[in-house]
Amino acid sequence: xxxxxxxxxxxxxLTVIRRASLHVKTGEIVTIIGGNxxxxxxxLGTIAGINQSREGEIFxxxxxxxxxxxxxxTSRGLSLVPEGRQVFSSMTVLENLEMGAFxxxxxxxxxxxxxxxxxxxxxFPILESxxxxxxxxxxxxxxxxxxxxxxxxxxxxxxxxxxxSLGLAPIIVQQIFSIIKELRSFGNTILLVExxxxxxxxxxxxxxVMETGHILLEGTSKELLENKDxxxxxxxxxxxxxxx
Amino acid sequence: MSFENVIQYFIAGIxxxxxxxxxxxxxxxxxxxxxxxxxxxGEFLMLGGMxxxxxxQFVPLPFAICAAVLITAGAxxxxxxxxxxxxxxxxxxxxxxxxIGLSILIREAALHIWDxxxxxxxxxxxxxxxxxxxxxxxxxxxVLWVLGTSALIVVxxxxxxxxxxxxxxxxxCASNRIAAALCGIDITKMVSLSxxxxxxxxxxxxxxxxxxxxxxxxCGTSLAIKGFTxxxxxxxxxxxxxxAGGLIIGIIEAASISIIPLAYKDAITLTVLLxxxxxxxxxxxxxxxxxxxxxxx
Ligand SMILES: Nc1ncnc2c1ncn2[C@@H]1O[C@H](COP(=O)(O)OP(=O)(O)OP(=O)(O)O)[C@@H](O)[C@H]1O
Ligand SMILES: [Mg+2]
Numbered sequence: 001x002x003x004x005x006x007x008x009x010x011x012x013x014l015t016v017i018r019r020a021s022l023h024v025k026t027g028e029i030v031t032i033i034g035g036n037x038x039x040x041x042x043x044l045g046t047i048a049g050i051n052q053s054r055e056g057e058i059f060x061x062x063x064x065x066x067x068x069x070x071x072x073x074t075s076r077g078l079s080l081v082p083e084g085r086q087v088f089s090s091m092t093v094l095e096n097l098e099m100g101a102f103x104x105x106x107x108x109x110x111x112x113x114x115x116x117x118x119x120x121x122x123x124f125p126i127l128e129s130x131x132x133x134x135x136x137x138x139x140x141x142x143x144x145x146x147x148x149x150x151x152x153x154x155x156x157x158x159x160x161x162x163x164x165s166l167g168l169a170p171i172i173v174q175q176i177f178s179i180i181k182e183l184r185s186f187g188n189t190i191l192l193v194e195x196x197x198x199x200x201x202x203x204x205x206x207x208x209v210m211e212t213g214h215i216l217l218e219g220t221s222k223e224l225l226e227n228k229d230x231x232x233x234x235x236x237x238x239x240x241x242x243x244x
Numbered sequence: 245m246s247f248e249n250v251i252q253y254f255i256a257g258i259x260x261x262x263x264x265x266x267x268x269x270x271x272x273x274x275x276x277x278x279x280x281x282x283x284x285x286g287e288f289l290m291l292g293g294m295x296x297x298x299x300x301q302f303v304p305l306p307f308a309i310c311a312a313v314l315i316t317a318g319a320x321x322x323x324x325x326x327x328x329x330x331x332x333x334x335x336x337x338x339x340x341x342x343x344i345g346l347s348i349l350i351r352e353a354a355l356h357i358w359d360x361x362x363x364x365x366x367x368x369x370x371x372x373x374x375x376x377x378x379x380x381x382x383x384x385x386x387v388l389w390v391l392g393t394s395a396l397i398v399v400x401x402x403x404x405x406x407x408x409x410x411x412x413x414x415x416x417c418a419s420n421r422i423a424a425a426l427c428g429i430d431i432t433k434m435v436s437l438s439x440x441x442x443x444x445x446x447x448x449x450x451x452x453x454x455x456x457x458x459x460x461x462x463c464g465t466s467l468a469i470k471g472f473t474x475x476x477x478x479x480x481x482x483x484x485x486x487x488a489g490g491l492i493i494g495i496i497e498a499a500s501i502s503i504i505p506l507a508y509k510d511a512i513t514l515t516v517l518l519x520x521x522x523x524x525x526x527x528x529x530x531x532x533x534x535x536x537x538x539x540x541x
């Protein structure tokens with residue numbers, strides 16, 4: 001469904017992504033793990049068209065989207081929930097959800113949109129009780145849920161999530177991960193970037209390890225969970241073993 | 245001062261004030277979607293006035309006004325398309341210089357197309373000497389046209405921004421550009437639209453005010469300064485603030501005429517502007533959001 005090859009990207013003179021390649025198949029949950037500053041956010045931004053790649057190619061649904069702007073990419077069914085709860089803070093929760101369905105208003109899907117909003121309220125009940133509140137006044141966790149719900153309103157074929165658990169209480173993190181799992185059972189395809197490598201690998205089918213702009217490793221979640229380097233660097237196994 | 249006088253000044257104040265409010269709202273529409281303060285906003289009023297004055301010699305007044313609004317809206321689109329869109333690195337200072345340059349360009353073009361003569365549209369109802377009495381003070385019915393049109397513009401914009409998908413997506417752009425693009429909203433289109441909308445409401449305001457204040461190739465400058473002051477007064481970006489700011493400045497200006505010579509009328513607005521910039525840069529009704537926006541550039 002998504003295939004990127006030898007992508008090079010960065011900011012100004014700074015090269016952040018160095019020849020990264022990866023793919024996501026329909027119905028999969030794929031995760032990218034890596035330390036701070038590895039380039040995960042930049043990579044997702046490049047796929048979504050927020051940053052332009054300098055080299056390489058990005059194919060989505062067999063179409064070349066390398067040079068498309070982000071609104072065109074979203075219209076093709078590839079949605080990004082960006083890092084750090086980018087909600088429309090001066091608009092209400094309901095309006096945020098409506099904006100998520102922006103591309104569908106053009107197609108005249110008004111009734112489906114209304115029923116999808118109800119669906120989002122079932123998925124995230126807190127949003128319903130806050131529907132007329134300004135999004136900027138929601139708590140961090142609520143904003144993150146809204147950002148995810150807003151992206152889902154566009155009925156993306158592929159949903160990319162950039163650290164959905166960042167700065168959230170463990171209970172909310174659990175909730176968000178169970179929602180991600182639920183989304184897959186609805187047939188969604190997901191590309192997930194996470195600091196919380198263990199939780200991410202536990203729900204993902206496959207994973208990529210990224211450091212300093214390179215993809216170092218790739219494999220099924222099981223392989224990565226059992227990999228010694230991954231355990232040492234991202235899962236904190238070493239620490240536990242010393243204690244044992 | 246007699247009661248009639250107070251009413252007289254008050255109504256004169258809210259009449260010009262409502263026009264300042266519309267100019268301020270024009271500033272805000274563009275500012276909110278792009279972060280640009282468009283100093284050519286006053287020229288949209290001048291163009292609306294001038295074009296309708298020319299057309300009214302050939303077609304009935306309502307058609308002349310509609311055509312003037314459409315043509316000015318088209319000019320707003322072309323302006324953005326030609327001079328704004330291509331700017332690679334739109335820093336606030338650079339954009340201010342460009343829009344000031346554009347305002348000079350439009351003014352000079354208008355001087356060439358028309359001339360330096362002062363013109364005006366005919367009164368919409370009656371003529372110069374028709375008057376209606378409100379609480380003993382006498383007014384031209386045009387005052388009602390101005391107030392009614394301004395109110396209509398405000399109601400229309402309110403509806404547009406609160407209830408239509410396009411209006412909401414413009415607000416989404418204003419709130420968070422990247423997130424808006426990620427929702428599939430075409431930012432370039434929204435920027436174009438903000439210029440078209442600002443130009444259109446500016447042109448309409450320029451038409452209704454023409455019989456009262458008259459129109460000349462350079463009348464946009466002072467309107468832009470008044471409107472800008474109103475926008476700053478109410479807090480850049482806030483439309484309620486723009487309306488309040490416009491009306492208050494209109495009233496202050498009208499009242500000042502009774503105390504100091506007419507020639508200093510513009511100085512009053514500038515004094516207000518400086519006062520706000522020094523003491524309340526976020527505007528009279530500053531909330532954290534607007535003030536931080538104004539403080540930064
Ligand atoms: N807007 C920017 N301008 C310049 N450099 C940037 C910008 N955004 C990120 N960088 C740099 O790019 C590198 C990769 O950043 P990126 O945000 O992609 O990392 P990340 O893997 O998402 O990290 P984290 O896990 O902390 O979110 C960092 O060194 C960062 O300093
Ligand atoms: Mg990141």
